[in-house]
Amino acid sequence: MKDFNKTYFFSGIGGSGMLPLALILKSCGAKVFGSDRAHDKGESKEKFTVLSEFGVSLVPQDGKGVTEEIDSLVISSAVEKTVPDVQAALDKNIPILKRAELLAEIFHTAETGIGIAGTSGKSTVTGMIATIFDSQNLNPTVMNGGRVKNLEGDHKARSGSCLLGENKIFISEMDESDGSIDLFTPDIAVLNNIAVDHKTLDELKAHFTSFLKRSKRGCIINLEDLYSVELLPELTDKTILTYGIERSDADLSASNLQYFSDKTTFEINGHAVSLNVPGRHNVLNALAAIAASCLYGLTLENAVRGVELFSGIKRRLERLGEAGGVTYYDDFAHNPDKIAASLSSLRKFEGRLIVMFQAHGFAPLRMMGGEIIEAFKENFTSSDLLLMPEVYYAGGTVDRSVTARHIIDRAKQEGVNAHYFEDREKLASFLLETAVPGDRVVIMGARDDTLTDFCMKLMQNQSQAA
Known part of the structure; x- marks a missing residue:
């Protein structure tokens, strides 16, 4: 990663999108401080312990930690101006960065950026791609909104929601809810699905279409999702890999699905897959992850073997x-x-x-x-x-x-x-x-x-x- 030799203060550092970004930034050479109401209340101690282990300094969320030595205050889209940290930054004329703006800056320093978008399944697909790439010793940097259970034992992924790797590959979940997806230009763009959530259908289609059109190497599209398929005419100049279940018109098609309470088995283009998470939706998630891996250049066999190592995301059923x-x-x-x-x-x-x-x-x-x-x-x-x-x-x-x-x-x-x-x-x-x-x-x-x-x-x- 590019050297970010500055001092950053994260207000609400325990948030699902803030904590992994803080750790990634710390691994890039930055000094990182932060505050969080949950930390002040003594809640969610585990995640704040992880931050401390990586050398992130935590202070009360009273504005006093935002001193003149801070180069930028980092906030999520949910943080309001009434928060003491924000007031302190405004009083001291310290630049205020949105979380997504900083993430985009880091994302674009990588040789290959893989962005995962869609209304549902983003964290799971991101975790699956991370697992596949990690299994191939590609040492990716990963930013995720959920904790990948099978990676938590690795010190590089101690928080579970990120993987601290090198600058060759950056894999990140995209956020359409606040429109910040518009800040990203991925090499490989993955779109899981489109459904009403936070924004109207027309607004979502506009965000996702623009995201796909900005991709440099190609797009991954779910043929099971009607609204995603409707975007295909806009992508005639793009390399596209499609996927679906029992779909002869898809590049990657799953068949012979068998459901169990803790896993799902299926076949994909002649390869048997034993997926350690249940449900049809997770078969589609796996297909998206495998397709992205193949578009990057991995063999189907290696992608399949990698996704079989995935054991789930915390709090996903x-x-x-x-x-x-x-x-x-x-x-x-x-x-x-x-x-x-x-x-x-x-x-x-x-x-x-x-x-x-x-x-x-x-x-x-x-x-x-x-x-x-x-x-x-x-x-x-x-x-x-x-x-x-x-x-x-x-x-x-x-x-x-x-x-x-x-x-x-x-x-x-x-x-x-x-x-x-x-x-x-x-x-x-x-x-x-x-x-x-x-x-x-x-x-x-x-x-x-x-x-x-x-x-x-x-x-x-x-x-x-x-």
Whole structure:
């Protein structure tokens, strides 16, 4: 990587997009400081320990750490001007960089940049490509929004959400939600799918089309996704690899799928694949990763062998364990497509579903509330339960015209067995009283780092009650 011999301060350094970028920047030679409200509260200690291990200095989020020696303050799109760190930077005329701007600067220093985009599956596909390239000793640098379980044991990937490599290859997840995808010019562009999430369909199509057209070496397109296929006429001058399931018109096609609770097996162009994550959606994710690897120049056989080493992303339908005959899953699903994909995977096996869905913001609930209800309605049986606490609130000014209670009321009208709870403690009590052996409990939602701890505590209390 290029030498970034400057001093940076990350406000909200524990965020899923901030922490890996801070570590990558540190590996590039920069001095890195940071603050986070969660660190001040003593929450999520593990990730802050990782930052400290890599020499990142953590200070309270009170603005006092933003001193004259700081060259740039780095913030995510979610950070508001009222945050003390931002106020301090403004008072001292310290330049303020958006996270994506800094990531793009680093991304473009690599010889080969691989960008993974789409409404769903970005973190998983990024993790799969990272695993394939790492298995071939290509030493890539990787920036991901999720923790790759099979890489966490490597010191270069201690945080799980990044891999600290060399400047030859940079693999990164792209973010369309804030429009920052427009900052990136990849060599290889991967598009998983397109569905309403954060932005309108027309806005998303515009972002993704522009992203694909900027690619230098070629594009990876999912033939299973109608809206992605609609972009193909715009890409006639590009090298394109397509993929799909049972698709004779695709460059890479999966066939003979067999589903298991913890894996999926299939064949791809004559090669047998044993994928260590369940679900049809993960077969598509694997195809995208294999296609990107082949476009880079790896053989199909090496790409297949590499993706078989992938064991999943933390909080992507992650089975945490079993207590009292009840199986517990921790899941990041938060938009209609992701919810439907997770439920569809679980639905292939026996057991009632009890899903706690915590919406990750009021705006997404306003935009996608109807589609979210439909995802549960289409994938639930009459015995399944939907439980919702109030919407996760991360601060700032919000429009609360649509709340979790509104969604639950509408879900009931659609025939979903749904229940609203004012807080998670009451929800937990109901869940523990209701769950019986054979049930499957899914804690579902994004942004809130405490959801995994909540799931683990439920499992612990279930075990004690058994």
